[in-house]
Every structure is written in C-alpha cells, then in structure tokens.
Amino acid sequence: MPGPSRAELLLALADDELILGWRNSEWTGIAPFLEEDVAFSSIAQNEIGHARALYELAARELGTDADTLAFDRSPEEYRSSPLVELRRLEWARTIVRHWLYETADAIRLEALKQSDDAEIAGIATKIDREEVYHRIHAEMWIDRLLASDDARPRLDEAIEELWPYALGVLDDDLRPELVRKVEEKLGRTMPDVEPVSRGQHEAELAELLEEMTMVRRSAPAGARW
C-alpha cells in the first residue's frame, strides 16, 4: 500500500494545526486568568500561522491557494486527526489535549526534519522553532496539575479519555515513541488501546467548519478581502 502523497502529508499537518488553533482560540477571552488568556491565544495564532505556511506549500503542488484549502473543502476532505477536532471547553481536557498534541507533534516534526525533501525538512525546522515554546507551556501546566491533589484526578480522567486520540495523531511507526514520552512524564504505564486514527472524523468537525467558514461563505465568490 503506498503511503500518503506529499500533498496529503502536508494537508494532514496543516489541518491538524488549523483545527487545533481554532479550538484553542475558543478560549480567547474566557481562559482561567488574563495572562494565560493572552499566552494561549498567542499559541493558537502560531498554530494557524503554521497551517498557513503548510497550506501554501500544498497549494503550490495542487495548483490552488491556501484559503481555498483551508476553507472550501467539505468535512470529509479534511485530513485532521480526531484529537484536534474534539470540542472540549474544559480546562483540564484542554491542557491535556494541548500537551498530548504537542508531544506527538514534536515526534512527527523530528521525523520530518530528517526528510530528504528539503522543503519539508525546512518547514518542519521552522515550525519546530516555535513549537518549542508551546511544549514548554504545555509541560509546565502538566507538571503543575500533576503536583496538585485537587487537579490530579481530573488530569488522569482527561488523559484516559484522550489517550486513544493522541495515538491517532501519529502513524504506526512513531507511536511507540509517544508511549515512551508520555509514560516517562506520568511515571506510569499507559493502557494498550485502539487508536482513534486519522481518516475518521468527530461530529464536532462539521460544526466547527460551519462556524469557521460562515463569513467566507456569506461573501460572493471571488470576493477579495
């Protein structure tokens, strides 16, 4: 079975970043405290910025443009992983999703940085330079919640719920590394579960796309902004 094409690979990455950026931006204005609100919104913007760069690369290959790829596809055409599609407006789950995604994303980017395709390796390197700070942010939150008797059970519950989704962000060959990193941080063995893989979608994706493309669809075709 052939692997995904170059454009499919780029779209999977771009869709993950766009959808997660969108989800994280749902906290803008309502995060637990002001400084976190600013930081988390800024992280969300970074993700959307990565998506734009990736869509531009994919668009060149597919003979279209970044906006068309980001906004004009039907839900089934998105290649995002179910983890990023979930609407979980609750802080413990948000932080756990953020941390699991960033951990998986780091593994994926590390592999892409070794790519023979100079453009892919280059964009992965560029993206990773910003992701470093997302990881520091995610890890400091996890450390803080792990150390709190009040937060720990809620954290564990969220990890249990999201773990199969986290595995689904990565291809088979990269999953053992995610298991290793997560087990190392949590100091326990993760259950052997069936991953919720890319290719299937959560019902929440369609709702998200509906909202995300509302303004664009309201304008006549070919409108310039």
Place this chain on the structure above:
Amino acid sequence: MPMVFEVFRRERPGAPMQHAGSIAAPDQRFAEIYAREQYGRRGESEALWLVPRGAIDELGEFVDEFDLKYRRVDGYSIKERLKEARQRAGTLES
C-alpha cells in the same frame, strides 16, 4: 497568590533595557512563558528581564524645599549665556 514580575525589554543589542509592563503568574516558570508571549513574540525584543516586584527597592518623596534648581543636571541652561559670550567675543557663527 500570583507573583508579579516587572518586565524590561531591549529592542536591539546595545540599547538600554526599558520597562515594558508587568506579568502576573503562579511562579517564575509561568512568568517566563507569559513574558515571552506578551513582550517577545513579534520580534519587538531582543532580550527580556524579569524582576520579581518584591526585589524592587522603591524610593520616593524627593523634597526640594529651597528650589535648588542649579543642583539638577538640567537645571542650568548655558545656551543663551554662551551665545552672549560669543557675541561679545565676535566669534558667533550665523
């Protein structure tokens, strides 16, 4: 209780550190991330200083009852007097 850090930023190497604002954070690790996101991610800073507000020794109430202006660095304007002196000496450049 959040800690408050005063944030200073430097625009380019060699420039002075200037007060940028403050950050409230649960601890130093959070403060570093928040400062980076708020004062450093648009390329507006080349370096940041984070100073716990408690470490700042603030002095205030400077009295100047006798209006001793001449003791201030900017208290004395010699520009006019220099001009007069030059005029007298006939070396004033027009």
